[in-house]
Amino acid sequence: MMVQIGLLILLVVGYVMFSRFLKSSITLLGHKKSVNEVRVTYVSKMLNLGFTAVFILLVCLVLGVGYGQLAIFFSSVFAVVGVALFAQWSILSNITASLIIFFGFPYRVGDWVKVVDKDDEILGQIIEISTFHVIIKRLSDDIVTYPNSLILQKAVVRFTDQKAAEAASQFNKEEKEPKDSVE
Numbered sequence: 055m056m057v058q059i060g061l062l063i064l065l066v067v068g069y070v071m072f073s074r075f076l077k078s079s080i081t082l083l084g085h086k087k088s089v090n091e092v093r094v095t096y097v098s099k100m101l102n103l104g105f106t107a108v109f110i111l112l113v114c115l116v117l118g119v120g121y122g123q124l125a126i127f128f129s130s131v132f133a134v135v136g137v138a139l140f141a142q143w144s145i146l147s148n149i150t151a152s153l154i155i156f157f158g159f160p161y162r163v164g165d166w167v168k169v170v171d172k173d174d175e176i177l178g179q180i181i182e183i184s185t186f187h188v189i190i191k192r193l194s195d196d197i198v199t200y201p202n203s204l205i206l207q208k209a210v211v212r213f214t215d216q217k218a219a220e221a222a223s224q225f226n227k228e229e230k231e232p233k234d235s236v237e
Contacts, residue, residue, distance in 0.1 A: 151202035
């Protein structure tokens with residue numbers, strides 16, 4: 055019994071310390087990458103939620119809950135969550151893509167980019183990277199919300215400034231019509 059109490063105290067102390075370390079590390083990384091504070095909080099909460107689930111699993115094991123009972127419980131929870139999220143697959147993929155973008159996306163708010171898409175020219179300045187979308191302001195001042203999961207699947211060209219982006223555009227800023235390439 056004393057061993058269980060000692061392990062529980064050790065787990066709680068480890069959980070608190072690692073949670074604080076995780077939050078401060080993500081906050082530091084967010085400031086280093088100039089990420090919006092709301093996104094830093096979101097990513098921190100998502101990772102902390104996963105860590106809390108692992109902590110609860112470890113506490114159950116220390117308290118003597120059997121592997122079979124835990125397996126039945128977690129498989130039931132995952133089955134319900136899986137069925138609930140299956141209908142919202144795109145939402146789940148956008149949330150996952152949001153975490154990937156936070157840690158590895160090479161473009162930041164304020165960058166001029168072109169998403170290489172055969173159907174439409176999406177060229178402009180990134181004005182926000184949210185949980186589900188990258189919001190781009192086009193040269194024509196139109197706002198495009200591009201899903202996170204799609205922007206990870208497409209090639210993205212980064213320009214040094216607005217003039218370079220305008221030079222690469224197939225549209226004139228004033229006319230909002232395609233440039234005539236045949237004269």
